[in-house]
Amino acid sequence: xxxxxxxxxxxxxxxxxxxxxxxxxxxxxxxxxxxxxxxxxxxxxxxxxxxxxxxxxxxxxxxxxxxxxxxxxxxxxxxxxxxxxxxxxxxxxxxxxxxxxxxxxxxxxxxxxxxxxxxxxxxxxxxxxxxxxxxxxxxxxxxxxxxxxxxxxxxxxxxxxxxxxxxxxxxxxxxxxxxxxxxxxxxxxxxxxxxxxxxxxxxxxxxxxxxxxxxxxxxxxxxxxxxxxxxxxxxxxxxxxxxxxxxxxxxxxxxxxxxxxxxxxxxxxxxxxxxxxxxxxxxxxxxxxxxxxxxxxxxxxxxxxxxxxxxxxxxxxxxxxxxxxxxxxxx
Numbered sequence: 001x002x003x004x005x006x007x008x009x010x011x012x013x014x015x016x017x018x019x020x021x022x023x024x025x026x027x028x029x030x031x032x033x034x035x036x037x038x039x040x041x042x043x044x045x046x047x048x049x050x051x052x053x054x055x056x057x058x059x060x061x062x063x064x065x066x067x068x069x070x071x072x073x074x075x076x077x078x079x080x081x082x083x084x085x086x087x088x089x090x091x092x093x094x095x096x097x098x099x100x101x102x103x104x105x106x107x108x109x110x111x112x113x114x115x116x117x118x119x120x121x122x123x124x125x126x127x128x129x130x131x132x133x134x135x136x137x138x139x140x141x142x143x144x145x146x147x148x149x150x151x152x153x154x155x156x157x158x159x160x161x162x163x164x165x166x167x168x169x170x171x172x173x174x175x176x177x178x179x180x181x182x183x184x185x186x187x188x189x190x191x192x193x194x195x196x197x198x199x200x201x202x203x204x205x206x207x208x209x210x211x212x213x214x215x216x217x218x219x220x221x222x223x224x225x226x227x228x229x230x231x232x233x234x235x236x237x238x239x240x241x242x243x244x245x246x247x248x249x250x251x252x253x254x255x256x257x258x259x260x261x262x263x264x265x266x267x268x269x270x271x272x273x274x275x276x277x278x279x280x281x282x283x284x285x286x287x288x289x290x291x292x293x294x295x296x297x298x299x300x301x302x303x304x305x306x307x308x309x310x311x312x313x314x315x316x317x318x319x320x321x322x323x324x325x326x327x328x329x330x331x
């Protein structure tokens with residue numbers, strides 16, 4: 001009888017080990033944008049790709065719209081292992097100690113998407129991602145989200161018209177300098193709080209991309225949008241370093257392949273989404289969209305380019321110069 005009991009215990013342990021081995025590895029992917037933005041859709045695309053490629057051995061839970069963590073909380077949550085993946089705006093890594101990423105916030109350092117991609121998809125972009133490992137993160141890729149624009153309840157067609165306006169920004173020293181350079185009053189606040197702040201007049205306007213401005217319905221509480229396209233608006237997809245290194249090599253390969261596939265998907269829909277957002281905002285009749293004339297655009301560039309030199313020592317003059325050279329703007 002004892003031998004039968006002993007055999008039963010051994011078999012029980014064996015079966016429980018098999019069950020444990022088959023338990024899927026969970027990736028919690030948290031972000032602050034709406035589910036129907038390019039980032040939100042790319043995160044869902046990544047989930048499907050990972051689960052398909054790993055045959056369910058890796059599961060992904062996507063938490064959109066700040067449902068799990070807000071702007072200020074998410075990087076700390078990633079470093080602590082409370083979530084495994086994030087896709088924050090590049091400049092958010094500055095306050096976390098990786099000031100080099102604030103280079104993406106510099107105004108007019110990327111004249112267009114082609115110049116931007118020479119950086120994000122080249123050696124400079126790769127070397128920046130590598131720097132995150134010292135902070136407990138592995139940088140996987142960049143996801144485009146167009147360029148940032150300015151919105152307000154008061155006209156803001158030229159830099160002079162921004163003077164005295166309270167403009168919401170994310171947590172970035174560069175964005176702070178940008179708003180100050182045009183005489184505005186920068187107001188740092190969590191992304192999830194922006195709509196109410198605009199609605200109640202806590203702030204006069206905001207700096208952000210068109211996709212978020214539309215999906216968060218900010219255009220409903222803003223009368224004017226100016227397509228300044230002054231700063232790159234994009235995300236850095238990162239994963240907790242300890243989690244990444246513990247992933248079995250075969251699964252890590254499949255997750256990396258899913259990230260690449262999702263990046264191609266994101267960048268394609270990001271370009272399409274901007275045009276759709278402009279059309280939908282125009283159709284709503286709630287906000288007027290102003291496209292700067294060549295003369296007005298020159299005034300924006302003249303007003304904001306000094307911020308590049310002002311912030312270069314903080315970010316790293318070598319890096320700023322390298323990007324200027326890569327984008328054909330070397331001084």
